[in-house]
Amino acid sequence: MTEKTREKMIGGAALLISQRGVQGTSFSEVLELTDTPRGSIYHHFPGGKDELVAEAIALLGSVVSERIRNTEADRPEQVAEAFSKGWREFVEATDLKSVCVMSAVTVGAGADSEELLPAVAGAFASWRDALADAYTRTGLGKSDGRRLALTSVAALEGAMIVARAEQSMEPFDAVQQDLVTLARAAGDRK
Amino acid sequence: MTEKTREKMIGGAALLISQRGVQGTSFSEVLELTDTPRGSIYHHFPGGKDELVAEAIALLGSVVSERIRNTEADRPEQVAEAFSKGWREFVEATDLKSVCVMSAVTVGAGADSEELLPAVAGAFASWRDALADAYTRTGLGKSDGRRLALTSVAALEGAMIVARAEQSMEPFDAVQQDLVTLARAAGDRK
DNA sequence: GTCTATACGAAGATAGAC
DNA sequence: GTCTATCTTCGTATAGAC
Numbered sequence A, B: 001m002t003e004k005t006r007e008k009m010i011g012g013a014a015l016l017i018s019q020r021g022v023q024g025t026s027f028s029e030v031l032e033l034t035d036t037p038r039g040s041i042y043h044h045f046p047g048g049k050d051e052l053v054a055e056a057i058a059l060l061g062s063v064v065s066e067r068i069r070n071t072e073a074d075r076p077e078q079v080a081e082a083f084s085k086g087w088r089e090f091v092e093a094t095d096l097k098s099v100c101v102m103s104a105v106t107v108g109a110g111a112d113s114e115e116l117l118p119a120v121a122g123a124f125a126s127w128r129d130a131l132a133d134a135y136t137r138t139g140l141g142k143s144d145g146r147r148l149a150l151t152s153v154a155a156l157e158g159a160m161i162v163a164r165a166e167q168s169m170e171p172f173d174a175v176q177q178d179l180v181t182l183a184r185a186a187g188d189r190k
Numbered sequence C: 001g002t003c004t005a006t007a008c009g010a011a012g013a014t015a016g017a018c
Numbered sequence D: 001g002t003c004t005a006t007c008t009t010c011g012t013a014t015a016g017a018c
Helices: A002-020 A027-034 A038-044 A049-069 A076-093 A101-108 A114-137 A142-166 A170-189 B002-020 B027-034 B038-044 B049-069 B076-093 B101-108 B114-137 B142-166 B170-189
Strands: none
Touching: A002 A027, A002 A038, A002 A049, A002 A101, A027 A038, A049 A076, A049 A101, A049 A114, A076 A114, A076 A142, A076 A170, A101 A114, A101 A142, A101 B101, A101 B142, A114 A142, A114 B142, A142 A170, A142 B101, A142 B114, A142 B142, A142 B170, A170 B142, A170 B170, B002 B027, B002 B038, B002 B049, B002 B101, B027 B038, B049 B076, B049 B101, B049 B114, B076 B114, B076 B142, B076 B170, B101 B114, B101 B142, B114 B142, B142 B170
């Protein structure tokens, strides 16, 4: 079950990174959480920690953009609401102890491994493009769609951080409501 | 010049934290950047690294909330614009290599020192209250003002992260424009 | 208040056996 | 593929002299 071990490690790393940051996540913790053998790390990830983190980025990047693409919506505000809802569920499921993996990697990227930033940027871009698509499909103009997509991503990344710090969902509620307002207003202008 | 050394260390730590994260910032780097004597660290900060980080949080917390309180604005959108402008200048001045200290601490907080989170939460609260005040002073209702304040903080925290990852100011532009739109719309509803 | 030296622990990474 | 053992580096923190 080679793939199983590898996948488990990646998933576990993603979860830990979102809760403790990249530098706060050690191999030992990943092994313990995922119940995987220490001897396998450098077999599965010859590139070491950076490679593991890169896989976690890729995993979350594709999961989320897939999810965006599968969103069914007739109106722009439904796109905003669905996107926000996905993150909200994640944050609540982890007891307000998580931020987005992308934020965690971005923050820790200055120390070493600046090479991970492009991977994060790629994930952000894929989310933004998928969101922009969804917005324009529900009637927004191209430039409104792209701008709203960018704002949606940024605002929710930030909401997760503020919510984690304050241990409160209020920032989330505020952002979600305002994103819906923006989307609706943009839709009405058409 | 006791205070000088201490202040320099705090300022340098704040800058490094915003660029490399908390765990990515070592005493050695702070000392090198600020040209301060190694022997003074535990004299000035008997609580060790946590105390230094706590001081950086306090410093930035009060600087920013002070700045918000000194903003002159007649209309809500001017509040949003001024707040956004402050962060934009910071990000551009550091060559798109920084995120907010509060984000950096929040991300790294899960690993150890969960005790720093309340300090971050306090800073966020002070910004939010100062912003909410500014919004209501320009005519918004209490609940609109508070919600918009929360969204402003979250969206800009996120904008800094996405901008850092993508090495682009576009997320910033999008967030700023949308915040202004929201503020203006809220003002017009009155 | 500042110095040097050092204790102590943790983490990433490698080597070689099985 | 997985194991154990170990190397090396680095960071925080402490001790004690000046």
